[in-house]
Amino acid sequence: MKPLKIINVVGARPNFMKMAPLIEAMNHYPDAIHPILVHTGQHYDEKMSQSFFVDLGMPRPDIDLGVGSGSHAEQTARIMVAFEKVCLDHQPDLVIVVGDVNSTMACTITAKKLGIRVAHVEAGLRSRDMLMPEEINRLCTDVLCDYLFTTDYIADRNLLAEGVDAQKIFFVGNVMIDTLMKHRQMASQLDLREKLGLTPQGYATLTLHRPANVDDRDALKGILEAVHEISQTMPVIFPIHPRTKKMVESFGLEGFFNTSDTVAGVWITEPLGYLEFLHLNMGARLVLTDSGGLQEETTVLGVPCITMRPNTERPITCEEGTNTLVGHHKEAILAAAQRILHGDTATGQIPEKWDGRAAERIVDVLLRVESGAN
Template identity: 70%
Template sequence: MKIINVVGARPNFMKMAPIIDQLNKHPESFSHILVHTGQHYDERMSASFFEALGMPRPDVNLEVGSGSHAEQTARIMVEFEKVCLTEKPDLVIVVGDVNSTMACTITAKKLGIRVAHVEAGLRSRDMSMPEEINRLCTDVLCDYLFTTDRFADENLRAEGIPAEKIFFVGNVMIDTLLKHRELAARVGLVEKWGLKHGAFATLTLHRPSNVDDRPTLVGILDALREISRTVPIVFPIHPRTRKMIEQFGLMDYFASTEKPTGIWLTEPLGYLEFLNLNMHARLILTDSGGLQEESTVLGVPCITLRNNTERPVTCEVGTNFLVGTDRDRILDVARSIMEGRSKKGCVPDKWDGKAAERIVEILSSLRLIENIN
């Protein structure tokens, strides 16, 4: 079976790395190439992750860069079509929910190529999120849907996806975390910055709904400043978020010290560096998806600064609290966590580091059943 593996943005790399590892164990059954669409084109936001995760450099980089959603999606489709026509794959594997995921799925399907979606079935029910549109379009077209939890299975069945297309395999993001946990522990960033285990928080903040609206952003920053009076908050800031904070004139919220205090800005961190911090954090604050999952496995309380989540299992089973962007609500939950009154959480079923192994086993059986040459 000839496979094209597609990545486009930083979270995709953590999801694809374990799949590539498993495919490499079966050279008699699979040949594969890695295509990077270039959706994330900043070196700090993209290329450094390949090295940290031990991934091969991409065989093809489409270098599409930035632009509106329509511009970026169109460029990916045009360039990926050329790759498909040249390589003639039997299968395209896409991961996650970025523009690259949807664009490459549409392109491959119009060429009659099978597509597998890893991390299928996640739903926020929020159509203002570009990711939700990408998920819906991708899942309805794909031939094989690999899910992270039972909620995702239920979503797909409710949307009329045939049961034979759905495979509950677990979470490839957790495969990567568990594989690199010991290595991340030796990075030493906590010691370098003079932090103490359980005595600081980490923060990611990048969603347009949070950072593009000044009143919303001010409310979040007010809450964060109050929390930072108890524990310093380490904030590896996304370039786009920095741009908006500077544009709104809100830099006064952030500490200018050399050591972590208050809300302390750093440049974007590599995967191992940020994992090193999160392993030792008292609290994680985020508006991303992946950190809701990672915090659950690390056993670290997570406050999600959004009104909805496509990962409800992290709230019902794990350590995640969905709080929205209201200042008082954020502070109430943070105080509960600081005072030790929050839930402990547990790890969801099949988040055991073997998701990619299950995926490749299924692809091997499908190869035989469908007689793909």
């Protein structure tokens, strides 16, 4: 039987962390799977994307669509037009998409309209917030896909409640955690903390990029006020997202960041590579974020996480992990931080199947079910 031709799509920074273990697992079966890696170019900054190929040991993309930035409609349309040509040229048996970015939805729609089967890795996550573009992407993707690979029982329950055929759902665990476990030792050996003069448990890290938090001046100001107050107790390391940097400057909020030689304060850095940021988070006293993936990583690392959003598509991290959902109001952020700094933190546990083997399970499923589909 000829090898399965599988197009694997990445588009934005979190996608690379999810795709890396899948590519590695596929490469264990060179006679059975022919993987093709497509990078849509949705994230095109070196630190936001390209450096991840080096950090994660991923092969360079076979195809780079180079779509760049734009409105959601512009970006989605450019991806669909470019990806249709890829599918017509390569005639894949299957397309694999990961996560919830525009590339995920755009490539799913394109492939399905061409009659190509699609698998979604990280299916079934729901925030119930239709103001989030990612929620729209998740819903559109999951309703179309042939294989839905889930990270936890809550995702399974969401899909079943939406009427998805149970035979399409496969609970495999979390590929993001596969990547973390593979690189944890390597990250621990970096000397970035020493270079920055940081001591383990003596600092916090911050990520901030969601439009609801950074495009509204009042929301952004409240968050930065809270972070600034926390930073008087310990330094807060902030690898600033290009979008956030632009909005901070636009709103004239640069004054919240450290500009002196004092130890305390919010320390701005350029976006960090995967290993560098994992290294910092492993030693942090707490993590402040509006990201999705960091909620999962901190749960496995056992590091307290304050998620500055009103909802999360990863509630398992609150139910079983170390994550606390607080919204974006200054008082709530500070109250959560004070509890953590005074030792009132959830012990947490690692969710089922977050064991570093999710990618293996996915490839096992595909080899079994796709052999019958061809």
